[in-house]
Structures are given as C-alpha cells and as structure tokens.
Amino acid sequence: xxxSRLEAFSDGVIAIIITIMVLELKxxxxxxxxxxxxxxxxxxxxxxxFTFIAIYWNNHHHMVDSAHRVTxxxxxxxxxxxxxxxxxxxxxxxxxxxxxxxxxxASFGVVLSLASLAxxxxxxxxxxxxxxxxxxxxxxxxxxxxxxxxxxxILAIVLAFFQPYLSVAIYVFAAALWIIxxxxxxxxxx
Amino acid sequence: xxxSRLEAFSDGVIAIIITIMVLELKxxxxxxxxxxxxxxxxxxxxxxxFTFIAIYWNNHHHMVDSAHRVTxxxxxxxxxxxxxxxxxxxxxxxxxxxxxxxxxxASFGVVLSLASLAxxxxxxxxxxxxxxxxxxxxxxxxxxxxxxxxxxxILAIVLAFFQPYLSVAIYVFAAALWIIxxxxxxxxxx
Amino acid sequence: xxxSRLEAFSDGVIAIIITIMVLELKxxxxxxxxxxxxxxxxxxxxxxxFTFIAIYWNNHHHMVDSAHRVTxxxxxxxxxxxxxxxxxxxxxxxxxxxxxxxxxxASFGVVLSLASLAxxxxxxxxxxxxxxxxxxxxxxxxxxxxxxxxxxxILAIVLAFFQPYLSVAIYVFAAALWIIxxxxxxxxxx
Amino acid sequence: xxxSRLEAFSDGVIAIIITIMVLELKxxxxxxxxxxxxxxxxxxxxxxxFTFIAIYWNNHHHMVDSAHRVTxxxxxxxxxxxxxxxxxxxxxxxxxxxxxxxxxxASFGVVLSLASLAxxxxxxxxxxxxxxxxxxxxxxxxxxxxxxxxxxxILAIVLAFFQPYLSVAIYVFAAALWIIxxxxxxxxxx
Numbered sequence: 001x002x003x004s005r006l007e008a009f010s011d012g013v014i015a016i017i018i019t020i021m022v023l024e025l026k027x028x029x030x031x032x033x034x035x036x037x038x039x040x041x042x043x044x045x046x047x048x049x050f051t052f053i054a055i056y057w058n059n060h061h062h063m064v065d066s067a068h069r070v071t072x073x074x075x076x077x078x079x080x081x082x083x084x085x086x087x088x089x090x091x092x093x094x095x096x097x098x099x100x101x102x103x104x105x106a107s108f109g110v111v112l113s114l115a116s117l118a119x120x121x122x123x124x125x126x127x128x129x130x131x132x133x134x135x136x137x138x139x140x141x142x143x144x145x146x147x148x149x150x151x152x153x154i155l156a157i158v159l160a161f162f163q164p165y166l167s168v169a170i171y172v173f174a175a176a177l178w179i180i181x182x183x184x185x186x187x188x189x190x
Numbered sequence: 191x192x193x194s195r196l197e198a199f200s201d202g203v204i205a206i207i208i209t210i211m212v213l214e215l216k217x218x219x220x221x222x223x224x225x226x227x228x229x230x231x232x233x234x235x236x237x238x239x240f241t242f243i244a245i246y247w248n249n250h251h252h253m254v255d256s257a258h259r260v261t262x263x264x265x266x267x268x269x270x271x272x273x274x275x276x277x278x279x280x281x282x283x284x285x286x287x288x289x290x291x292x293x294x295x296a297s298f299g300v301v302l303s304l305a306s307l308a309x310x311x312x313x314x315x316x317x318x319x320x321x322x323x324x325x326x327x328x329x330x331x332x333x334x335x336x337x338x339x340x341x342x343x344i345l346a347i348v349l350a351f352f353q354p355y356l357s358v359a360i361y362v363f364a365a366a367l368w369i370i371x372x373x374x375x376x377x378x379x380x
Numbered sequence: 381x382x383x384s385r386l387e388a389f390s391d392g393v394i395a396i397i398i399t400i401m402v403l404e405l406k407x408x409x410x411x412x413x414x415x416x417x418x419x420x421x422x423x424x425x426x427x428x429x430f431t432f433i434a435i436y437w438n439n440h441h442h443m444v445d446s447a448h449r450v451t452x453x454x455x456x457x458x459x460x461x462x463x464x465x466x467x468x469x470x471x472x473x474x475x476x477x478x479x480x481x482x483x484x485x486a487s488f489g490v491v492l493s494l495a496s497l498a499x500x501x502x503x504x505x506x507x508x509x510x511x512x513x514x515x516x517x518x519x520x521x522x523x524x525x526x527x528x529x530x531x532x533x534i535l536a537i538v539l540a541f542f543q544p545y546l547s548v549a550i551y552v553f554a555a556a557l558w559i560i561x562x563x564x565x566x567x568x569x570x
Numbered sequence: 571x572x573x574s575r576l577e578a579f580s581d582g583v584i585a586i587i588i589t590i591m592v593l594e595l596k597x598x599x600x601x602x603x604x605x606x607x608x609x610x611x612x613x614x615x616x617x618x619x620f621t622f623i624a625i626y627w628n629n630h631h632h633m634v635d636s637a638h639r640v641t642x643x644x645x646x647x648x649x650x651x652x653x654x655x656x657x658x659x660x661x662x663x664x665x666x667x668x669x670x671x672x673x674x675x676a677s678f679g680v681v682l683s684l685a686s687l688a689x690x691x692x693x694x695x696x697x698x699x700x701x702x703x704x705x706x707x708x709x710x711x712x713x714x715x716x717x718x719x720x721x722x723x724i725l726a727i728v729l730a731f732f733q734p735y736l737s738v739a740i741y742v743f744a745a746a747l748w749i750i751x752x753x754x755x756x757x758x759x760x
Contacts, residue, residue: 005197005251007575012205012392015582020213022656023590027664028673036673050656054649061575076369079244086212086240094217103218103226179646195387195441202395202582210403266559269434276402276430284407293408293416385577385631392585400593456749459624466592466620474597483598483606 003070006078010060013082017089018053021046024093042096045108048171049088055178056085056115063122066136069129077122084115105167106160112171113153120146149174193260196268200250203272207279208243211236214283232286235298238361239278245368246275246305253312256326259319267312274305295357296350302361303343310336339364383450386458390440393462397469398433401426404473422476425488428551429468435558436465436495443502446516449509457502464495485547486540492551493533500526529554573640576648580630583652587659588623591616594663612666615678618741619658625748626655626685633692636706639699647692654685675737676730682741683723690716719744 025046028035060081067074091111094104120143127136152174156167215236218225250271257264281301284294310333317326342364346357405426408415440461447454471491474484500523507516532554536547595616598605630651637644661681664674690713697706722744726737 002255005201005255008198008578009201009205009247011575011579012202012582013209015579016206016209016586018652019583019586019590019656020209022659023213023593025660027660027667029667047653050649050653054646057579058645065572065575075248076244079240082208083237083240086209089212090215090217097217097219192445195391195445198388199391199395199437202392203399206396206399210399213403265438266434269430272398273427273430276399279402280405280407287407287409382635385581385635388578389581389585389627392582393589396586396589400589403593455628456624459620462588463617463620466589469592470595470597477597477599 003064003067006070006075007061007064010064010078010082011057014053014057014060014085017085018050018057021049021053021089021092024089024096026096041100042092044168045092045095045100048168048175049092051175051179052112052115052171053085053088055175056081056119059119059178060122063126063136063139066134067126067130071125071129073125074122074129077118077125081115081118081122084111084118087111087114100164100168102161102164105164106157108171109153109157109160109167112174113150113157116146116150116153145177149177193254193257196260196265197251197254200254200268200272201247204243204247204250204275207275208240208247211239211243211279211282214279214286216286231290232282234358235285235290236282238358238365239282241365241369242302242305242361243275243278245365246271246309249309249368253316253326253329256324257316257320261315261319263315264312264319267308267315271305271308271312274301274308277301277304290354290358292351292354295354296347298361299343299347299350299357302364303340303347306336306340306343335367339367383444383447386450386455387444390444390458390462391437394433394437394440394465397465398430398437401429401433401469401472404469404476406476421480422472424548425475425480426472428548428555429472431555431559432492432495432551433465433468435555436461436499439499439558440502443506443516443519446514447506447510451505451509453505454502454509457498457505461495461498461502464491464498467491467494480544480548482541482544485544486537488551489533489537489540489547492554493530493537496526496530496533525557529557573634573637576640576645577634580634580648580652581627584623584627584630584655587655588620588627591619591623591659591662594659594666596666611670612662614738615662615665615670618738618745619662621745621749622682622685622741623655623658625745626651626689629689629748633696633706633709636704637696637700641695641699643695644692644699647688647695651685651688651692654681654688657681657684670734670738672731672734675734676727678741679723679727679730679737682744683720683727686716686720686723715747719747 025042026039028039088111091104091108094107098104123136123140127134127140130136152170156170156174159170160167215232216229218229278301281294281298284297288294313326313330317324317330320326342360346360346364349360350357405422406419408419468491471484471488474487478484503516503520507514507520510516532550536550536554539550540547595612596609598609658681661674661678664677668674693706693710697704697710700706722740726740726744729740730737
C-alpha cells in the first residue's frame, strides 16, 4: 500500500484545518483602537493554534518520511491524530466566544493531550509496521520531549481553573519546545 | 487517462468534507458541566460521521489502487460518491439543530444508503473498465458486507421514527463492521 | 515550468469549491414533510452546481492532460477560470435566501457565461503555448459545443426575468450536454 | 527532506485561502439594481485579494521550483508566509462589514506588508539553504520590486486614514506590478 496517498490526505486535512481556523475569528465592530483590544486574546490563541498545527505537520512529515509500510493500524492512528487536530478550530471559536476562561482553556489542553497521545499511537503503529532496527524505533527510545509536553498540558489543564492566562503561557512554552523540527529523524541513528 | 488526478481530486474532496464537519459543531455557551451535556449527541454524531468518511477514504484508496483504467463512467460514479459524502456535514448540522429526532436520524441513514449505492456503482464502473480476471471483479463476487450494511441502514431509517437512539446504535455497529480496511483487496485473489 | 503544480492547485481549488457549497445549504427547521418542501429549489440548484463544477473538473483534467507547456498566460487564464468557479457557492447562497427569483437565476447564468469565456481563454492560452499541430488546436476548430452552451446561458439570463424556472431547465439541459467527458481530447485527432 | 510535500502543503493552504474568501461575501438582500450597489466595494476587495493570493502562488511556485533543499528555517518562513495569507479572508470580512473605511483598509495594507516581509524571509531562508551561485541568490540581488511594493503598502496604510479609496487604488497598482510571473526566475541568470 503506497504511503503517498496517506501523505496527500494528511497534508490536505492539515492544510484545511490550519486555514479554516481563520473563519472562526471575529472582526472588530468599531473603528477605534479600543475596539481592537478585545480581539487580542483570540488572535493570540489563533497564533498558538496555527503554530501547533504547523508543528504537527512538520513532525508528521518527518516521521512518515522515514516510514516504508502503511498498515491498517497506521491508517487508524493517523485518522485519530487528524480527528484531534480538527478540534482546534472548535477551540478557537470557543475562546472567541467565551474569552480566556477556565473551560475553553482547559479544553484546549485536553485537545493538545489527545493529539499528543494519538501522535504517540501513530509512532507505535509505524514502528510496529517497520520492525526492528528502523529509524522510528530509534527515535521512540528517547520519548523525553513527548512525555514532558504531555505533563505540561496536564499541568495547564489543572491551572486553567485558577489562572487561565498562566495555562496559555504554558501552551506557548510547549509550542516553543517543538518549534524546531524533530532532529531525531534528521540526525543519523547511532 | 491517468488515475493519479482522480485520486488527488477524491483525496482533496474527502479531506475537506472530513474537516469542514467541525465548522457545523456548536460551542457550549455556559461554563458549567451541565452546559456541556447537550453537546454530547452532536459530538457523537460528529465522531460517527468522521469514522464513516475515514472508512470511505480507506476503501476508496484500496479499490482505486487496484484499478488501472479511468473511464467516463468511473468519473461520474466517483462524482456521485463524493456528492453523497458532501451531505454528511449537512446531516451533522441538522442533528446539531434538531437533536436526535426522527427526521435527521432517518436522513442520516438515507445519506449512508445513497453513499453505499454510489460506492457499489463505482465498483461496477471500475470492474467494467478492468475487464475479466481483475482484482475488483474478484472482490465483487463477495458483496456480503455491502448488502448487509445496506440492510442495516434501511432498518435504521425505519427505526428512526420510533427509537432514534437505536438507529444511532445501528450506525455505530455498521461503522464497526467496516473499520477494518477491506481485506479482500489485500489478500491474494485466489 | 512543470504543469503538475498547476494541476494540483486547480484540483485543490475545485475540490474545495465543490465541497464548501454544502455549507451554504440550510437545514429544515421543522420536522414534518411540509418543512422539507421549501428546501427543494436550493437542493436542486446544489445538484446542478455540483454537476457543473464536476464537468469543469473533467474537462480541465482532459485539456491540461494534453498540454505540455505552462506560460504566464496559461496561469492567469486558469486563475480567471478558478475565480469564476468560486462564485458558484455565492450563487447557491443567494438562491437559498431569495428563492428561484429573477436576479439570482440570471446571475447564475452570468457566472456560467463568465466561466465559459474563461475556459475558452484557457483553451487559447494553452493552444498558443502548444503551437501548430497540437491536440488542443485540433479541438478548438470544433467549438460548436462551447458556443451553443454560451448561447443557452444568454437565453437563460434573459428568460430569468420572465420565467426563472424555465432558465433552470435550460441550465439542466446545458449540463446534460457536457456531462460526457470531452471526447474530442480522447478520440484521435484526424 | 523532499520539497514535494512542502509544495503540496503550500498549494493546499493557498487553494483553501483563495476559495474560502468567497464564504465571507454577502449576497444582496433585495432584488433591484440598487440593492446590488453596496456590494461593489467588497466585491472589488475580493477581486484584489484573489489576485494577490494568485500572485503569491505564482511566485511561490517559481521560487520553490528553483530550490533544492528544505531546511527548518525554510519550513518556518513558509509557515509565516502562509499565516499572513490566511489573514486575507479576515480582511475581506472586515471590509464587508465596515465598508471602505480607514481601519480595515489600513489593516489590509498591514497584512500585505507582513506577507511581503515573510516572502522576503522565505527568499533568505531558501538562499541560505542553496548556497553560493544559486538562482535564488541571483534574483535577490535585484529586490527593487519587493522594496517598492513594500513602500507602496506603507504609503497606502497612512493614506487609509485620509482617503481610503486612494489606498485601494494603490493596492490595485501594486497588484498590477506583480501580475506578470517573476521573470527573474525564468530568464537565465547571467
């Protein structure tokens, strides 16, 4: 089964998710500088979401690039990841409507955690399909980044009920951790 | 006529359908746990629809992969299938507005039945284009899964007017039947 | 300049247009059979528009397939065609809001005429890029179908102000004329 | 790292942006000619935006075509460019709601300036990846068009607060400057 259609489909879905988020943004209704101010939180959440989706695309790109076989498990782990990513526009809309308040901010963290778990499942599915000695299995031995960002998301979910803006800061920090393409796929597996 | 553009176009349309469904979901307007509860039915219907579209993509992928010729009939059977799939977001929106009530739930079954018939038509068109001894003709000799799921959809349409939640359960069951990629294309044609 | 990216971009835009039209459809607000009736006109216009976009995709596919060079003129004629096609969802929305009334029905014909002219311009641009003896130039010598459908659109625009439903019938007839993929690209140029 | 997926992803995002802008357009609510008149400004802004996005696609196409290596910097400069382009639909919606008034018209210029800077950053990233003697470096030695259009955007931003229609005229003029595909990539580097 060729992986090119899996890549094309994932590229398509991710390209659409990253683009339709903008449909959820509101435009200012007044014409003064003050009318623009309430739009900052949702614009920031748009920038963060765009960055996360871009990170997922980068890493998906690298991971699938080093894979050779597509199994049924790989297809469904990939669908699960894409499903989680489709929830980002919903989160943007929620924050747009409810502001930086506990429930939407915590839910953003839940979506990030689910996406992170689905990505991990995709790693397992690809690694099972590749077998011993593959590049992906090499990478999976060092899951520090995956687990530390998952821990950050859980921390942010809890904090959202007390200091939602602090949770947002944690999301920004987690995004910064991942902004560099996953070097483990680039550097030679030693 | 190369089939790569047919694949690319179908991938594009399916990727968009699976992604814009999320635009039809509403966000909760309150901030308590009770405010989230009314969103469950529509979220479940989103998950079911996402799964069905993913199943169609998987099977389309397998079927077209084993084909070699694209005729005018193949193009139009494919367009008919894509047309039926574009009705899923509409069904989501309807269930979102009207809840799990007879008409939208029955219509969901009608859309599933039409998509199933269009898929069958695409099988016939591809098989006619391929000729004797092709893999697709092999697969079409065992249409048990196709006809039993069609029977389930018709049952669910009728039941929707009495027990809509039971119809939803039938849709979940039918999705589960198809969740494994169509092994008939993978296993050697004997 | 490779034509594969032109194809990919056009496929992407057409795939999106054909899919987002469904976002313009309304769902019925009541639950009885009568509540569904007012949705028929817009549903029919959705089916017609879907068919026209599918026809354009089929023919674009065939025409570009037989081309070898992409010039600046080809790019811009292609952009003009895509621009006209993006107006279809707008027409659907208008008919959805205003019903089968003179202005939207006439505008639908204007959009069809513009798309037809842009398609003709793309033919000229490709033919200029291909030079003497090319398949496209062969095809362009027999523009009967192009000009007769343009005449039909103009007739429908005028009729829209008297009998809008008759205009709709003309659009259906014009679509039927084109539903068979353009055989002139398939049959050998004699 | 293959550049084909970068092209596919960029094509996908740009195809979606250019298509969803139409979702932001309103349809006329009356049926007379006067009811169509207030739609002109937003329709013109749609045409201008469509043209700008098409120009970016053309030039992106040419530039990436002449590149050979994709680095992390290239990925992120490309994401930044795509991010700026996603703001076009938002500008359309704003102009649709607020008319040709200072703030949206000035913001349109800000978006154009940011996109222009991101494009310049992508040029630098690609040129750094390509090294000495590459086609891109050749082109970057003649950045007259880039800087003069940036100067025009800044002029238009300032003018927006006095004569917004004059700013629109400047945008049209700037688009006209770029409408010809970037010949510097086509003509041999001497």
